[in-house]
Amino acid sequence: MINNTNVEKLLINYKTLEQFKRFKEYGNQELSMMEDLQNNIVENNSESPFYGIYFGHNLIARMSLYRMKAKYDNYFSPAQDYLELWKLEVLPDYRGQGYGKIMVDFAKSFQLPIKTNPRINSHGFWEKMGFQKAQYEMERDLGQNPLIWLPEGVSEKDV
């Protein structure tokens, strides 16, 4: 039963970075944030591209969202600012309870088109969320399987 679940912007600090280690898609991005914090290149509690949901003191879901500029838009028509979404992940004990949908609904609330490159086997989830396969264009997509979400009035760019 989910009540009063808030999606929060996550700040870069040792506590958050420690919690990130529980997520499977912990990678270069997190290691780089840790190094920047240790070397005082970023201040404690500076903004991160991550959003997440806390259950008590535990971070149980997270994703990165980054606003791409219209001039780099190769996916939508008309060309416009859009969101890249990556590393959407809910910890195993909390799956199947709607947290993934809360995260995606949060991303949609910006009313910008969204592009993601999902992990293998998560296509069923993304379809339920209203995402569709983008046409594959090798020079643009390389090893990706891009999925896109179109808000009203936006269509896919023809490739």
Add this chain to the structure above:
Amino acid sequence: MINNTNVEKLLINYKTLEQFKRFKEYGNQELSMMEDLQNNIVENNSESPFYGIYFGHNLIARMSLYRMKAKYDNYFSPAQDYLELWKLEVLPDYRGQGYGKIMVDFAKSFQLPIKTNPRINSHGFWEKMGFQKAQYEMERDLGQNPLIWLPEGVSEKDV
């Protein structure tokens, strides 16, 4: 025991596309190739970005390689043409027998820098192949964990 193993450029035809279905990373790219073939947008036996190894009549390993133009190079110094490598995969029954290394050595034989974005848990393999973590740069790398290979005289671009 591997003797006379050749890495071949794979042509787009129904037989190859059928064999691709055995690989875990079958995705938009392969589906798009199938549609193009069915709709006569590409001719039978036209070139693909895939290379592979056959064992008898079976394709047992494959990868995509694509030459990126120097003007899009954000990873290497001096900026130059480089190879994007993706979907390197050896079928389960043939792993641990050196086929992955044969594929990577083939990619290296072009004597261009290589960039890849490996799947989680394959870092040990890439390290053995002489690849190193690229510095993470969010605007450039988004959800990727880029690894690079530097031929002699090439270094990583400072970000």
